[in-house]
Amino acid sequence: MKIITISREFGSGGRELGKRLADALGFAYYDREIITAVAQKISLDEDYVEKTLENGIPRSFSFSFGRTFSFPDVAQQNYTKLLIAQQQFISDIAKKGENFVIVGRGADVILEDYEPLNIFIYAQMESKIKRCRERAPEEESLTDRELSRKIKQVDSGRAVHRQLLTKDGWGEKESYHLCINTTDTSIKSLIPSVAAFANSWFDKK
């Protein structure tokens, strides 16, 4: 079984790369169906689940337990439930034995026993802002500065999520096998390179 995990900075084109890479390799691709499955399992609205898993909860969460004993509020309880259900679902995918690509969700950590190829996708801020604007015209009302802040916030949530699963290291090259810079590069044009790398990488194992 061959598994590729894609971690990525918001706006770097990581999701598009994951989907296209899966298509190029003939692998399954997991993304939206994870949200659906998690939402069904814990009877919460899909949009709420997606938003909570995407944005996480305030950074203080990951530290509050260490300092004082406090009862987590409903948002925290839900977030914890979501993460556990998501982790379970991702583990279940791997048990099917098919080759697949999965984007985000801490899959590199959750699936480490399966020795996936872990890729990190990143880009310069200017390039990420440009990509966000092309992808989501509703963000046109944001200034570059606001968009940059949003990008950093989303990435900060991803870093916290990783902290909950393992030690620090989100976005640090040491946490991945391969890191790919998508600055000023079309994702489509990168696919043959990444697919070729992935094929040889699995061959050597």
Next chain:
Amino acid sequence: MKIITISREFGSGGRELGKRLADALGFAYYDREIITAVAQKISLDEDYVEKTLENGIPRSFSFSFGRTFSFPDVAQQNYTKLLIAQQQFISDIAKKGENFVIVGRGADVILEDYEPLNIFIYAQMESKIKRCRERAPEEESLTDRELSRKIKQVDSGRAVHRQLLTKDGWGEKESYHLCINTTDTSIKSLIPSVAAFANSWFDKK
């Protein structure tokens, strides 16, 4: 003309990767001949040139000019001459028009107008220590701690060298197109993957 620059952490196997990659792609490979040419040009001993270019000079150098006006000593003068001669030689290589791989020496910055594929090679410290021991048995007398310190010193010299050529950014993934983790991986086994990536990368241009 296709140019690949390899920057690397000491002990990560970057030089071996560069040589093998050049062989696999049928590219020229530049390494030792740069030292020879630089030494001849400024009439200094090759070993001295190699050592100075490899180890750099104390970190204070890069800051001393900014603070007080001081006459550089002979070591600093020689280092500066070496860097300039090396930069000249690397530019001359590119003018030949052949495809080549070059390891280290700030070639990613010096050759940026030629739009090279810039790769960074890194690994976990334990892996680098192991590789150093296999490669240079004379380092057997060093403890792991001493070897780790040596590795960090060499890398720090490389970072200073980059600072002299451009802004900071040595070893930061943002400075490269592709970063490859060689922890617990034989360099030889990586070559088909990297060669395949490089071939497709140049094709898309």
